[in-house]
Amino acid sequence: MITKAIKQGLTLAVVMSFLVGCSSSDNKGTETATTGTAVTDTSSSEATLSNVVYFDFDQYALTAESRAVLLAHADKLKGASVAVRLEGHADERGSREYNMALGEKRANAVRDFLVTQGVNGSSLEVVSFGEEQPAATGSDEASWSQNRRVEVKY
Amino acid sequence: MRYIISAFLFVVAISASAQNIVFVTKGVDNPTKIAVVPFAWTGGRLPEDIGKIVGNDLEFSGQFEATDPERMLAFPRTEAEVHYRDWKALGSEYLLIGSITQQAGRYYASYELFDVVQQKRVFAKLTVDGTEAQLRDMAHHISDKVYETITGIRGIFSTKLIYVEAFKKPQKYRLMLSDIDGFRPRMLLESRYPVLSPVWSPNGQRVAYVSFEVDNKPAIYVQDIATGRRQQMTNFRGLNGAPAWSPDGQKLAMALSKDGNPDIYVMNVLTRQLTRVTNHFAIDHEPSWAADGASLFFTSDRGGKPQIYQVHLASMQQERVTFDGDYNARARVSPDGKSLVMLNKRPGTTHHIAAQDIKSGNLRILSETNLDESPTIAPNGAMLMYATRSGGKGVLAAVSLDARVKILQPPKQGDVREPAWSPFFN
Numbered sequence: 099m100i101t102k103a104i105k106q107g108l109t110l111a112v113v114m115s116f117l118v119g120c121s122s123s124d125n126k127g128t129e130t131a132t133t134g135t136a137v138t139d140t141s142s143s144e145a146t147l148s149n150v151v152y153f154d155f156d157q158y159a160l161t162a163e164s165r166a167v168l169l170a171h172a173d174k175l176k177g178a179s180v181a182v183r184l185e186g187h188a189d190e191r192g193s194r195e196y197n198m199a200l201g202e203k204r205a206n207a208v209r210d211f212l213v214t215q216g217v218n219g220s221s222l223e224v225v226s227f228g229e230e231q232p233a234a235t236g237s238d239e240a241s242w243s244q245n246r247r248v249e250v251k252y
Numbered sequence: 253m254r255y256i257i258s259a260f261l262f263v264v265a266i267s268a269s270a271q272n273i274v275f276v277t278k279g280v281d282n283p284t285k286i287a288v289v290p291f292a293w294t295g296g297r298l299p300e301d302i303g304k305i306v307g308n309d310l311e312f313s314g315q316f317e318a319t320d321p322e323r324m325l326a327f328p329r330t331e332a333e334v335h336y337r338d339w340k341a342l343g344s345e346y347l348l349i350g351s352i353t354q355q356a357g358r359y360y361a362s363y364e365l366f367d368v369v370q371q372k373r374v375f376a377k378l379t380v381d382g383t384e385a386q387l388r389d390m391a392h393h394i395s396d397k398v399y400e401t402i403t404g405i406r407g408i409f410s411t412k413l414i415y416v417e418a419f420k421k422p423q424k425y426r427l428m429l430s431d432i433d434g435f436r437p438r439m440l441l442e443s444r445y446p447v448l449s450p451v452w453s454p455n456g457q458r459v460a461y462v463s464f465e466v467d468n469k470p471a472i473y474v475q476d477i478a479t480g481r482r483q484q485m486t487n488f489r490g491l492n493g494a495p496a497w498s499p500d501g502q503k504l505a506m507a508l509s510k511d512g513n514p515d516i517y518v519m520n521v522l523t524r525q526l527t528r529v530t531n532h533f534a535i536d537h538e539p540s541w542a543a544d545g546a547s548l549f550f551t552s553d554r555g556g557k558p559q560i561y562q563v564h565l566a567s568m569q570q571e572r573v574t575f576d577g578d579y580n581a582r583a584r585v586s587p588d589g590k591s592l593v594m595l596n597k598r599p600g601t602t603h604h605i606a607a608q609d610i611k612s613g614n615l616r617i618l619s620e621t622n623l624d625e626s627p628t629i630a631p632n633g634a635m636l637m638y639a640t641r642s643g644g645k646g647v648l649a650a651v652s653l654d655a656r657v658k659i660l661q662p663p664k665q666g667d668v669r670e671p672a673w674s675p676f677f678n
Contacts, residue, residue, distance in 0.1 A: 199509075
């Protein structure tokens with residue numbers, strides 16, 4: 099369900115903020131059910147633009163879905179003088195420090211893409227939290243795939 | 253002399269108290285059996301049981317099994333009271349007896365070691381003294397002496413551990429210092445933002461670490477352990493990570509991305525002068541000094557996957573060091589300079605701790621738990637500790653370098669992670 103939502107580019111900001119809010123919950127069922135609710139409840143057009151893009155394991159290349167989401171952000175940011183923070187994250191597997199670098203590489207990939215789309219690079223700040231701030235706390239692929247991410251924070 | 257032959261499968265609880273519980277999940281199949289007689293003491297109740305601490309220490313090494321005092325037929329206080337036959341009957345190979353006296357507020361612990369098999373005294377009576385607060389130090393000192401006498405290897409029971417303890421709701425990070433058995437934890441730093449990568453200076457007086465406390469961004473700090481005084485060493489844009497002290501304590505290797513991408517740099521601790529060591533568009537991270545200080549090992553994904561590379565600082569020549577597995581990261585060099593201990597993953601498996609002989613390149617897997625990371629090596633090279641997960645929590649586990657002893661320290665309050673084993677203090 100979560101994966102489907104990501105593919106449709108729907109309301110991920112709302113979903114993710116909910117998941118962060120209940121990040122210490124071990125109950126996967128609850129999270130999934132509530133995610134569905136969040137998707138249907140949202141009507142604002144602003145919320146249809148996801149503020150999170152996801153990555154494959156141990157990768158920092160942008161996926162086609164991520165590029166589509168970032169193109170929309172680039173349109174919004176072009177010519178605007180708004181400061182944006184790009185926060186890179188990794189899943190819990192592997193070395194803690196290496197994951198810091200992985201998170202930064204992911205955030206850099208987002209920054210570089212936005213810059214090539216005409217966004218002013220000086221308005222984009224990159225920071226990595228590695229595996230320190232997971233969006234989902236389970237030790238399984240469903241959680242890990244949500245944690246390998248860059249959050250675009252306005 | 254080798255005491256470790258092969259693993260056995262019993263789960264043995266070696267120490268239990270309300271505060272800290274240590275489990276040996278796998279020990280050696282032929283541990284040396286030692287009877288540590290409860291230390292004689294005529295006063296009131298002592299805050300620490302020295303004999304028990306010594307027995308626990310020796311078992312923690314995985315090389316000893318302490319005889320249960322409940323099974324002892326006698327509690328001798330002097331050599332004259334020792335009847336070897338009693339101890340032979342229990343299967344004990346060594347016997348440690350001791351007594352505690354108090355004089356002018358100081359405690360004096362005297363102890364003697366006997367070889368039950370050869371029926372002779374191993375060393376004449378020795379005495380260690382200290383205040384009431386130092387009773388555990390005195391016990392660890394006795395453990396070191398007994399361990400070294402029997403094994404020929406310097407004991408690590410008086411060394412310390414620094415680790416990170418993380419809490420959720422609210423998010424909180426603590427840098428903690430404790431005895432190597434987890435007792436006497438003391439907080440060195442508390443922050444609402446991530447703290448990671450603690451490393452001891454070679455003289456055991458300072459700790460370097462990464463803290464996000466300013467603007468929720470990483471910076472490297474050096475803190476004096478005794479005084480708590482600290483200095484911010486870096487404040488660069490981007491990644492400021494993985495500090496590593498040079499063997500002479502004068503330099504810190506680190507990973508910085510200030511020039512656009514994570515690369516390895518070396519900073520002179522006194523002058524703050526910075527030298528760039530690597531310059532590659534891939535991730536270069538997690539430097540660790542070779543024992544001679546002439547080269548650095550580091551993690552790089554320049555070949556597509558993270559592997560360990562070595563850079564020789566005089567020539568800046570670089571070469572790949574690890575080839576076994578599709579993930580090798582965060583290497584630490586053993587005290588004798590001969591082995592690398594690191595995080596390893598082979599295709600289709602999870603991450604484990606592995607040791608690689610630097611000369612031959614041979615790699616052995618040392619850990620069997622899941623989500624293993626952050627290995628740290630004891631200064632005598634005979635054990636290492638690492639972070640893993642158990643029951644949904646971060647915990648520390650220990651293993652001997654020959655893969656035969658595994659000890660888990662169940663979690664305290666928070667997620668325990670990133671252990672850093674101190675050097676010897678003298």
